[in-house]
Amino acid sequence: MLVGNETDLPYDRPPLSKEILLGEEQPRGLMQRSHDAFAAQRIDLRLGTHIARLNATAAHVETQTGDLIPYDSLVIATGARARTLPLPIASDPRVLTLRSLADARALRGHLRLGLRLAVMGAGLIGLEVAAAAARQGCLVTVLELADRVMARCVPSRISARIESWHRAADVQLRLSCPVRDVRAERDCLRIATDTDDIEVDLLLVAIGAVPNTELAQETGVAVQDGILADECGRTSAPSIFAAGEVARILQPSGHYKRFETWQVAQYQPISVAHAICGVDKPYLDLPWHWTDQYKHNVQIIGDCGLGLEWLEREDAEGRLAALGVDPDGRLQAAILIDNGREVTPLRRLIMANRPIPRERLLDAALSFKQLHVA
Amino acid sequence: MAWHDVASVDEFEVDAPKVVQVGEVPIAVFQLDNGFFAISDVCTHEYARLSEGFCEDGKVECPLHQACFDIRTGKALDEPAEVDVATYPTRVDRGIVQVDL
Ligand SMILES: Cc1cc2nc3c(=O)[nH]c(=O)nc-3n(C[C@H](O)[C@H](O)[C@H](O)COP(=O)(O)OP(=O)(O)OC[C@H]3O[C@@H](n4cnc5c(N)ncnc54)[C@H](O)[C@@H]3O)c2cc1C
Ligand code: FES
Numbered sequence: 001m002l003v004g005n006e007t008d009l010p011y012d013r014p015p016l017s018k019e020i021l022l023g024e025e026q027p028r029g030l031m032q033r034s035h036d037a038f039a040a041q042r043i044d045l046r047l048g049t050h051i052a053r054l055n056a057t058a059a060h061v062e063t064q065t066g067d068l069i070p071y072d073s074l075v076i077a078t079g080a081r082a083r084t085l086p087l088p089i090a091s092d093p094r095v096l097t098l099r100s101l102a103d104a105r106a107l108r109g110h111l112r113l114g115l116r117l118a119v120m121g122a123g124l125i126g127l128e129v130a131a132a133a134a135r136q137g138c139l140v141t142v143l144e145l146a147d148r149v150m151a152r153c154v155p156s157r158i159s160a161r162i163e164s165w166h167r168a169a170d171v172q173l174r175l176s177c178p179v180r181d182v183r184a185e186r187d188c189l190r191i192a193t194d195t196d197d198i199e200v201d202l203l204l205v206a207i208g209a210v211p212n213t214e215l216a217q218e219t220g221v222a223v224q225d226g227i228l229a230d231e232c233g234r235t236s237a238p239s240i241f242a243a244g245e246v247a248r249i250l251q252p253s254g255h256y257k258r259f260e261t262w263q264v265a266q267y268q269p270i271s272v273a274h275a276i277c278g279v280d281k282p283y284l285d286l287p288w289h290w291t292d293q294y295k296h297n298v299q300i301i302g303d304c305g306l307g308l309e310w311l312e313r314e315d316a317e318g319r320l321a322a323l324g325v326d327p328d329g330r331l332q333a334a335i336l337i338d339n340g341r342e343v344t345p346l347r348r349l350i351m352a353n354r355p356i357p358r359e360r361l362l363d364a365a366l367s368f369k370q371l372h373v374a
Numbered sequence: 375m376a377w378h379d380v381a382s383v384d385e386f387e388v389d390a391p392k393v394v395q396v397g398e399v400p401i402a403v404f405q406l407d408n409g410f411f412a413i414s415d416v417c418t419h420e421y422a423r424l425s426e427g428f429c430e431d432g433k434v435e436c437p438l439h440q441a442c443f444d445i446r447t448g449k450a451l452d453e454p455a456e457v458d459v460a461t462y463p464t465r466v467d468r469g470i471v472q473v474d475l
Pocket of ligand 2: 417418419420421422436437438439440441454455
């Protein structure tokens with residue numbers, strides 16, 4: 001049985017901040033399957049059903065309307081929700097967040113030529129919304145606390161490149177710009193920053209996601225910014241598993257990590273399904289995610305954390321590979337711009353985990369595939 | 375149906391497809407061990423040109439989100455694509471690779 005509190009048939013989220021906002025009603029990338037497709041797999045799909053409580057001792061969950069659903073194995077795959085603005089104005093109809101298809105359709109309903117839109121947060125979702133809104137003719141201002149965009153997941157030179165795309169589209173980027181207050185006026189929202197006030201028609205708050213861990217927490221399942229899970233998705237409680245973005249997964253390094261990516265939602269549950277059937281199939285995929293902004297595709301593989309030196313290879317057509325090398329000369333991460341062809345060769349080079357001389361990494365005559373074989 | 379020229383046999387390199395546009399349809403033609411194979415150049419997930427992707431062992435990966443297709447059968451092998459790409463017959467005529475559409 002698959003229980004979810006949304007009323008839409010299950011879908012992939014990436015198009016929500018891209019094609020949907022550009023006006024496509026049913027983009028192919030939503031991958032929405034029919035009721036029949038679930039029935040054919042003998043999946044009893046219960047939409048619009050919120051699970052209010054979990055009783056691990058009795059091994060059942062309780063829906064909001066009081067129905068009890070017993071289980072032998074329970075997978076908690078509750079994902080995350082958009083972090084909201086910690087101000088009373090968060091409930092104003094002109095202050096939006098983006099997580100669900102319903103949110104995306106609501107946001108799209110507002111976008112029009114000349115709309116003054118502020119986007120708070122220059123992470124992936126904020127920037128994708130800014131790009132889509134600018135293409136729809138909105139006057140977009142992005143407000144970001146850090147001194148550069150996507151500061152959490154790319155090095156500064158890549159941030160600078162992404163910033164240039166937005167500036168070219170007349171998006172106002174206000175970096176190092178904390179939002180002090182937002183006030184409702186009759187015909188606009190007034191956003192106070194340290195230097196001035198900005199008047200806008202609409203504010204999209206894109207300041208991160210909060211994992212939906214409450215069910216687990218209330219039952220005493222170990223939670224720490226995500227439900228703690230081993231490599232196979234087992235939680236601290238027997239018969240309870242955590243899948244996808246809500247899981248904080250044990251890494252080979254011994255640390256736990258939570259991933260906000262399509263990849264973890266697509267592939268980690270395969271390990272969970274194996275574990276339920278008593279088969280160990282650890283989820284060890286190299287982290288990978290992408291963002292599409294304007295005509296550009298950015299792919300990020302590996303862990304771009306601190307302590308890496310970044311080398312760049314770029315060809316005449318502007319296809320870029322930024323290579324994150326650790327102090328031992330091992331490739332740990334890579335960022336590819338409009339260069340998806342190199343994802344697999346670089347993933348293999350990272351997995352090989354051996355030092356590579358920097359002249360070879362930078363030698364444009366050597367393909368990454370050749371480097372791996374060599 | 376008609377045969378359209380793609381390129382001469384010796385212009386092909388391993389793992390580097392040639393693209394022909396037939397009317398509205400871009401087609402990517404690959405040389406594999408056992409001959410030439412033609413598939414639609416457009417990924418069935420969103421929109422990307424497969425000819426710009428990584429190819430190896432008879433498979434091509436979409437450059438945008440890494441969906442993977444079998445070049446011989448057009449079959450979608452890995453998410454996020456689930457719909458196969460169209461395939462087209464090929465032949466070699468006096469040293470010229472041709473595709474039928
Ligand atoms: C706008 C947007 C764009 C994105 N774009 C990209 C991208 O380009 N590339 C990329 O790699 N990743 C992208 N992501 C990230 C990726 O989509 C998510 O990481 C992925 O959706 C996580 O899947 P999940 O199934 O774990 O959780 P979710 O997709 O969040 O699904 C969890 C479901 O559980 C439901 N639920 C929660 N609590 C309960 C309850 N108590 N009872 C019943 N149901 C409940 C929720 O409503 C939701 O439907 C994007 C995310 C968003 C929001
Ligand atoms: S467009 Fe090909 S995988 Fe998404």
